[in-house]
Amino acid sequence: MGDIMNFEDLFKKSALHLDAFRSVSYIDILLGLLCAFAVGMFIYYIYKITFRGVVYSYNYNVTFVLMAMITSVIIMTISTNIVLSLGMVGALSIVRFRTAVKDPLDIVYMFWAIAVGIASGARLYPLALIGSAVIGLVLVLLSRKKIRSSPYLLIIRHADTAADELRSKLVRMSYQLKSKTVRKDFTELTLELRLRDDNTAFVNEISAIEGVSDVSLINYRGDYAQ
Template identity: 45%
Template sequence: MDTNLTFNDIFKSSFLEKTESFSLTDSLIGLLVAFAVGLFIYVIYKKTFSGVIYSHSFNISLIVVSMATALIIMGISSNVLLSLGMVGALSIVRFRTPIKDPMDLVYIFWSIVAGILCGAGFIPLVIVGSLLIGAVLLFFVNRITVENPYLLIVKYRTAELERSLEEIVSRQSRKHMLKSKSVMPGGEYEVTYEIRVKAHEGEFLNAITEMEGVHSAVMLSYDGNFTA
């Protein structure tokens, strides 16, 4: 049995071995590319946002998600035990922030995928893929217009107004469908139509509110959020 210990044997440490195998240049390149791709996602999200209230903090979080994911992949790529521990730690995390718009989920997934590719070193793939995804989003969101149906909610006093209201809706809309009808206490009525208007939505709504016996008329458009 060899009992001779050298100076290097005494101070030998797995921590120092991991530090020696760590490439600062590769890590910086991966993080910088992750930041650049995250910034590109930030710009695309801002240009394609079509909701009610733009969340600047959510958009900033897309950049951080890309960089943090890249950092995690760099850390676990060379250590099996660390990767298993990271999987176990992430499996108990519960994200309770509600995602109201499905497109927000698309951007979150895009940021995570970009971070994974940057951390794994697939720099050309993440750049080309992000450019193509950004071009697709810009084209389909900003260039292609999808007509959303409106919900028309009218409150009126007498049942005789129902026929007149039906005639106006039929004349002013390209397509309509009665979704619900309610009778309120006191003899008031409320009807809800799903309509697709031809043009001049404001004039169409004004014609209904000017009818004698109509209490209120509200038209809503749904595209992930209700807007009046």
């Protein structure tokens, strides 16, 4: 019995009364939420200027701001008491998210928002601010590089009468032939090429050739270029 009591006393002293599990002041709460909101808005801005998909989702972008703030609240909650932390882990373990994320880069933004919330809730404000500034700079630089040279697939369906004029148009472009499908009434070409600064004016020129029935420009993520 004495051993059990000693173990309980040791557990209380080593776990329940750690400095990590203490009350959070109102100032800490406000600073944590303010830091999470500020960096969340920074993530919102970076996502908006680096977005290269088809349809920009405002609701999805706002989620990053709220995710950072909610995560900071969770971290501040579980840092006050070990019992609350265990209960929070059990409660969150039953949550299931079934929304499909098509772009892997969107997952990076989600983890970024969660990391900011953790750092803000743990009162590691310099880590949240400096780390986010560096991550944002890297994303902007990588996004600019992607704009300068983006891989696309050009799919052209044409009749035999348009072959010569189409060949003269394509000879001025740098491309690689990926596939060629010849049918009775038409020929379909799939070409790989790289564009700089999203210049797609040549698509209209090819479409205007007599005998060309369909022209599609698709990037490797499956997004259609407009």
